[in-house]
Amino acid sequence: MTLSTSGLHDDLSQLRLDNSFAALPSTFYTRLQPQGLTQPRLLHANEQAAALIGLSPRALQSEAFLRVFSGQQPLPGGDTLAAVYSGHQFGVWAGQLGDGRAHLLGEVIGLEGNWELQLKGAGMTPYSRMGDGRAVLRSSVREYLASEAMYGLGIPTTRALALVVSDDPVQRETVETAAIVTRMAPSFVRFGSFEHWASRKQPDELRTLVNYVIDRFYPECRQTPTGETADEKGAILRFLDEVTRRTALLMADWQAVGFCHGVMNTDNMSILGLTLDYGPYGFMDTFQLDHICNHSDTQGRYAWNRQPSVALWNLYRLASSLHTLVPDGDALRAVLDRYEAQFIQAFHARMAKKLGIQHWRPEDEALLDSLLKLMHDQRADFTLTFRRLADAVRGQTQGFQDLFIDRAAAQAWYEQLAARHAEDPIAEESAADDAPAQIRANAMDAVNPLYVLRNHLAEQAIRAAKEGDASEIETLLTLLRDPYRAKPGYESYAALPPDWAGGIEVSCSS
Template sequence: MKNAQSLSELNAVNSFAALPEAFYTRLPAQGLNNPRLLHANHEAAALIGLDPAVLSTSEFLEVFSGSRPLPGGDTLAAVYSGHQFGVWAGQLGDGRAHLLGEVEGPEGAWELQLKGSGMTPYSRMGDGRAVLRSSVREYLAGEAMHGLGVPTTRALALVVSDDPVMRETVETAAIVTRMSPSFVRFGSFEHWSSRRQPDLLKTLADYVIDRYYPQCREAQAGETPSETAPYVNLLQEVTRRTALLMADWQAVGFCHGVMNTDNMSILGLTLDYGPYGFMDGFRLGHICNHSDAEGRYSWNRQPSVALWNLYRLGGSLHMLVQDADALRAVLDQFEAIFTRAFHDRMGAKMGLAAWVPDDEALLDDLLKLMDANQADFTLTWRRLADALQGRRSAFEDLFIDRLAAGAWLDRLLARHAQQGRPVAETAAAMNRVNPLYVLRNHLAENAIRAAKMGDPGEIDTLLKLLRNPYVAQDGYERYAGLPPDWANGIEVSCSS
């Protein structure tokens, strides 16, 4: 398949725009003044079959700065509702985002969405804009998560301008182009159930099933076919994907920061990067969002919040499935799926070929030790392979209580001895699942500072490292080291 040599050659499909108009408002994006392309993502362009040469054209800048529509697209802002910080917020929607259209790529379709592209009917009290600071963070985040193997939205382009935007201070505007197979959320379903409109809820559910989960139409072994079975199966698949996503987040020390139901993807993707963070010093109750005064979305609560959100989705589908017990039985599977996946991931991080019940205490004791010492999350795991090969101090130096760290390490080494696996083989396996590079807040901050000067160099460097985060690269040691002292002063909030 030949790459498109211009945007007009892309294969637009626009399936969401074919839904009834109650699901969105058609309106043009509001472009930035004197826009400049700060960065374009060649890997993301390949996903939609776009030739890299197109990224430097004036047409590309005009479309992804919001100045003209995507050729063949159908620009709109979607409506949805949701629970925010556990409280019903009513109608929400794309308050500063425009879906430009959907493009069929070599391996599937991708929706292209501008974030920061002006006000919509769903902006409420917002101005419809995004600032450079948050846009750089979102542009980098999806690529960082993809490099770690975590399901996520992606980013195609980052456009900046000198247009002023008022947040805590006056900042400059930017637009990031996000890519996802779908931007449908749990809150999309809550919207229609809260309005007691089962016909539109069914339309949405059928669209999602037919487009993304066609296997949900197939009768399960021993199951009596019924009209409502596909919706039960839909909840089951979303529950499974969400449980696996939570295991992925916990294993890499990622905190989303604002797990509202309107930020939960129906496809089990990491969606809406705002006040997220990868932990430096580990705390079980780490809160990455300065706006989260109650700690609702702390690291150790993320799995239970995900289940709470799934119950809201299940409650919405109850309008289509009268058998509440069937829905509840599906939701009851979450804990087992998450626990098994979490143990698999954490066992691999410890170099264990197979998880056994006694490994639970080994993992819990390490997490408690890390919490008590605020040991660096990423480096603690990465240096386990060094310790296994005789370089114990690399691991123990991360702990204030080095004796306790050494005692725990002895237990892990004894566990490894039981496996009888060659040390070099085990260490290599551990380094394949314990990243060296993650998008720490201070690294993102350095990229933001450079971007404010019009320099995309730090973005280039971070993408190079984060796309292959498990392999050490010479000359980039500072990107894999402990954060500087000034990083402790970085705060991210819902305005981020």
């Protein structure tokens, strides 16, 4: 066994694999090998993600690593496959879907849990439909960065291990070059995985999938509060309840940082409550309640202010699938009825911290709503509005006011917040060394990021990557992994976007 000085493996062949999804019946997937890239080049590898599966930095530079993650050869000990699922896309039943350009290489036993490794952009599968099975450089860079940005924000997400590029041509709106991003997650099972078997009226396969997911990821659902083993109905209801809770918390996370997913189809909803499938996503610059980040979303179904309700709609589709095994519709609805309160409580908790409020009160909703309306009407920057609130608490209100056309209105709102702070004092024992205002402001900085993956920053990384330069990717990863602490010399990465950023459009082809 080849180990580095850090105790991590220098050789991929030393990884331990489980491949639990591949142990399911063959109806759940198709076994096939990827279609490797021609003359691939490793643009970037993520040492932090690699450590999760026991790989050393040295392993990432090996020829074997490049061959595996360019799709040229299998992962040692893996069991390569493409999974089948179905789903609703933009609210319309789309029927059978599946991994149209993704190949699951295997499931690695990590140091603190298992991780499935999946190539995105590795060629056609039986589920590609009219697609070519490829991914282009720009979308691959965006996904690579986004998953790590969300991780840095503490938001549940898939991770990214490697980004491999090639000169292979790929036709989109224009001819672009191919790339493969390696994604990592404990599981890539989605809501649509359950819809698939329910729609086909195959309860045995649905039960197999439910049992696999519960046993693997939700074993606590097998037990009742009294410690007795739950029957099938009880286990499934508890499973749905936990998925509902995780989804509500995820939506609160998204809303609190101004993140728009762009394509919240049921096949893009993780059964583990992870942010999954980064396509035409966006972190808002100018705040608009009904901001649409996906140029293809002409009806605004997935606008920022609609994401929480869309998540509930998707949960109803999941519950409808489980109705095949649990005919008690009232019991299923009772679980889903808890979603709204769970989301609101979580969202208020997050926004209270962003506003520097220690204990949320019902009347604080009016204070928050008035700020969001002001930001919407004045087209203020989402991220910087909250970040500069902390400076205002320190007595430096000009930066906050500068984000608004009507500076007087911004100051009037801030005075309301200051009055609220006066009713919510910092405990004296917490203020032993610093002034209470400084303690409050520091706490606000700890939850209001300075750096987010704005579209123009991603675009700058893409342009450099097209020239074979990964330095912008490395810089962004450094900033986004620690997004709350200001770093001297990187002020431009925390500034308002340049004028040309308004012309960036992302769509489903991204």
